[in-house]
Ligand SMILES: NC(=O)c1ccc[n+]([C@@H]2O[C@H](COP(=O)([O-])OP(=O)(O)OC[C@H]3O[C@@H](n4cnc5c(N)ncnc54)[C@H](O)[C@@H]3O)[C@@H](O)[C@H]2O)c1
């Protein structure tokens with residue numbers, strides 16, 4: 001086996017450098033060597049690239065949406081085999097703090113997310129513990145599988161919102177987050193209502209079978225909600241846009257016993273009238289990353305394959321990573337998901 005591999009470092013804001021580094025080695029019997037094939041680029045990666053992510057200290061290897069192939073296994077590995085196509089869980093946690101003890105390692109007090117506080121996936125190979133790897137149907141391309149991680153976010157949001165069959169779910173924002181959350185909610189049997197302003201995204205949501213898709217610039221979404229739900233309000237509101245004021249009066253269009261999940265990282269304050277939360281017995285549930293959602297997403301990947309493929313608009317080889325990030329950051333409405341491949 002070769003002695004070195006190529007790894008991509010962010011060395012300064014918007015500056016990538018390809019470095020020749022030692023091949024990672026299996027050092028204990030539970031570790032696995034994986035050859036990376038595809039890494040998705042998402043909004044948080046762009047924050048790191050701009051130098052605006054608080055957890056990133058450069059130089060660092062970015063990337064957290066990773067799919068690859070198992071090349072070698074330690075002697076005690078049983079979850080995966082050489083040749084398996086795998087995706088990698090992107091969080092490291094202490095296992096001891098309050099959140100970890102309660103099954104929420106995604107908000108561990110010492111959380112380290114791959115590509116931010118921990119080395120990321122933009123390297124030809126990596127070694128990790130077998131517990132982080134999930135094998136998937138190899139008929140699915142590596143590019144498609146790299147979107148397993150964003151779909152785990154959707155699955156987590158769905159759980160946090162307790163979405164069940166027949167619920168009316170309103171999603172603001174049809175970027176990769178809102179689109180996958182809607183796609184997942186539809187698969188749970190929900191009626192999905194969504195709002196965005198980008199025609200291409202609106203068209204895609206309709207093509208995915210979302211029940212009502214509005215252009216938020218053209219219609220009053222709150223009024224439409226009341227018409228659709230006979231004045232009862234939606235059962236779930238998800239903010240995957242993060243624009244100011246979206247959640248300001250959300251409680252007023254929420255049904256009694258409804259749930260609000262503020263998925264977007266919007267740090268602007270929004271007024272909450274707690275009495276209204278009591279009166280409706282409403283809940284506001286945060287949702288961050290995912291806890292234990294890789295198995296369910298990997299199992300569902302084939303069913304979401306066509307919708308995932310439709311979201312991937314640009315694929316670049318690793319040598320062109322700078323272009324991949326520029327494209328992802330362009331805000332061009334024609335740009336959906338961008339994926340970087342390794343051969
Ligand atoms: N909680 C988590 O674990 C988690 C995970 C992934 C992403 N996120 C966050 O989710 C948010 C969305 O991520 P993304 O990658 O889809 O971003 P994105 O910027 O691609 O998409 C946001 C969408 O919202 C639309 N939008 C803006 N204002 C709107 C409004 N007033 N009404 C309706 N739509 C509006 C935009 O047109 C855009 O299509 C980001 O804040 C991101 O950081 C959170």
Ligand SMILES: [Zn+2]
Nearest residue numbers: 042065149150
């Ligand atoms: Zn991501």
Ligand SMILES: [Zn+2]
Nearest residue numbers: 094097100108
């Ligand atoms: Zn912990």
